[in-house]
Amino acid sequence: xxxxxQLGSHVSVSEGALVLLRCNYSxxxxxxxxxxxxxxxxxxxxxxxxxxxxxxxxxxxxxEAEFKKSETSFHLTKPSAHMSDAAEYFCAVTDISSGxxxxxxxxxxxxxxxxx
Amino acid sequence: xxxxxxxxxxxxxxRGQNVTFRCDPISEHNRLYWYRQTLxxxxxxxxxxxxxxxxxxxxLLSDRFSAExxxxxxxxxxxxxxxxxxxxxxxCASNIAEWSYEQYFGPGTRLTVT
Numbered sequence: 143x144x145x146x147x148q149l150g151s152h153v154s155v156s157e158g159a160l161v162l163l164r165c166n167y168s169x170x171x172x173x174x175x176x177x178x179x180x181x182x183x184x185x186x187x188x189x190x191x192x193x194x195x196x197x198x199x200x201x202x203x204x205x206e207a208e209f210k211k212s213e214t215s216f217h218l219t220k221p222s223a224h225m226s227d228a229a230e231y232f233c234a235v236t237d238i239s240s241g242x243x244x245x246x247x248x249x250x251x252x253x254x255x256x257x258x
Numbered sequence: 259x260x261x262x263x264x265x266x267x268x269x270x271x272x273r274g275q276n277v278t279f280r281c282d283p284i285s286e287h288n289r290l291y292w293y294r295q296t297l298x299x300x301x302x303x304x305x306x307x308x309x310x311x312x313x314x315x316x317x318l319l320s321d322r323f324s325a326e327x328x329x330x331x332x333x334x335x336x337x338x339x340x341x342x343x344x345x346x347x348x349x350c351a352s353n354i355a356e357w358s359y360e361q362y363f364g365p366g367t368r369l370t371v372t
Contacts, residue, residue, distance in 0.1 A: 146300075185364050186349070191360050238359065245291060251298070
């Protein structure tokens with residue numbers, strides 16, 4: 143079974159400050175990991191993905207994440223927050239074993255607020 | 259390239275009524291997934307199709323729920339005898355099974371059962 147834990151349901155940062163959203167996973171097989179962003183009343187948009195290539199993954203809108211197997215973590219960062227980054231962020235894991243449905247298992251989300 | 263579309267975007271219904279939602283995936287995507295998202299939570303997997311075959315259903319999908327993808331293109335999700343606990347956002351996603359693990363999501367259908 144797989145699971146994702148996102149520490150901090152709400153994170154507030156000042157505009158221009160570092161954004162750090164935490165994600166830890168549990169998986170019995172090597173996982174693929176994703177970060178999605180959701181704006182109010184909208185679907186989820188893919189920010190970035192880890193698929194066992196480079197452990198440091200760059201995504202859209204200046205976000206990046208680092209896969210750390212020893213820490214079972216996949217934290218999302220952005221050097222300088224912008225007002226438009228305010229949204230809910232979800233970390234997700236998928237089972238890549240043969241025959242898997244490859245459904246995504248999501249964390250409970252982190253609401254990011256950017257203060258002027 | 260149009261994205262995943264869902265219809266309706268919002269649905270308000272009275273308890274006990276039946277509702278049906280539609281999802282149109284990205285063209286040529288052979289896998290289609292349904293998720294349910296309640297307030298303050300991440301999406302939870304309900305079921306998925308490869309082409310027209312429904313291959314897996316979550317235990318969250320009670321007997322009142324049924325999903326179809328008759329021609330391997332659009333899909334419908336029907337909820338019979340709705341309950342207040344069915345109030346949620348229903349999300350559809352699609353991808354190509356052979357070479358994609360990320361999924362592309364539609365805007366969702368928000369269901370409110372009164």
